[in-house]
Amino acid sequence: MTWEEMSDFFFISTTGRPIYNASNDLNRLHQKYKLDPVTSQTARRVFETATKTMTDSEKSMVADYLTHSTATADRHYRMKLSRNVVVASKLLSKLAGDSSNESAEEGTSRGARAAARDTGSNRQMDVQTALALLLQTHPVTLDGDMPDRAARCQVSETFQRQLYERWLKAQMRLRVQHVLSHFGRREPTESGVSSWIKKQGWKNNIPSAASILKDWKPTGPVDTVVDSSHIKTLITTQKWRGLVVTDIAGKGKGVCTSRPFQSGEVVCDYHGQVVRAKEGTRIHHSLDENETGYMFFYRNKKNKQMCIDAHSPECLCHPGRQTFGRLINHSRKRANVKPRLYVVDIDGEEQDVILFFAENNIKVGKELKFDYGVERKSFRGEGLDLDWL
Structure with a gap:
């Protein structure tokens, strides 16, 4: 076939040969990319419906332009004039929202409104267009x-x-x-x-x-946990829900759950007075043996050695309330919570806070445990850089 003969075909195959049935190719295109099928009849119906506000001559011109039959087109003398072809094309562009005589916003609204009025096979698509x-x-x-x-x-x-x-x-x-x-x-x-x-x-x-x-x-994300006012309230009030202090055989006191916790949920914090590591070491050596397990040593965001002193059963800022974090026992192999350091703005003052996150789903009645990391220089974990005594 010569190039002159091929010029009568709009679609060309990958081999350079003409395509005789473009509709079949369009259907395959829709199926491949999971698109709603849009036929020429549907497009014609949408545009013809959108011409309600036009004059009769404009309606007729659009209908003639959209004709799908060569025999039908031959009966309409208007389309034999190149000027009318251009005018009808502009009318369709106007309906589709691409009008040089209207603002872009007005054109888009008119085109979307026309599509929304269609009640044919593409109902779902039209509802979405109308919603947009x-x-x-x-x-x-x-x-x-x-x-x-x-x-x-x-x-x-x-x-x-x-x-x-x-x-x-x-x-x-x-x-x-x-x-x-x-x-x-x-x-x-x-x-x-x-x-x-x-x-x-x-x-x-x-x-x-x-x-x-x-x-x-x-x-x-865990990095934005302390942006929650709910978490800040729990830190300041120490009213952590779902935890109970109980006696653990061979360990003394421990903390168990009274409700389930989901993986990644904040369980509680390690609450106490924040001091320099040197001061924490001095306090540690001055305590009785039964009070020495309540010191949390860590490195702060400025790489300074710090300590949370929780050796007292009741802190000065929450008299009459026993905090939970200090009573969580150690386990390297069965740890179900992990600590993470945050800097929290409370009443305009930045404070270091250690929050405990559930490492997995924790059922009711389970004892909370975390790895003290006594034999390591740093606690290895996601985003953690905590030094332990």
């Missing part, structure tokens, strides 16, 4: 109000109900994520979640505290 159009003027926000019926109908009368439901679902997902990010890596109580949600002032589309807790999992 609605979000241009009514974006989903935490505190935003649902677009009223008039606003939804202006986009698409056919899909206004679907737009209503999808907008609410999108806002619900946003609000649930907002709640989860507040509590981060520490599971809250249902009453705590309910109380915090009420403070947001949401009047409708309010997430359920029970449903949030049902699917709760630790969220966010």
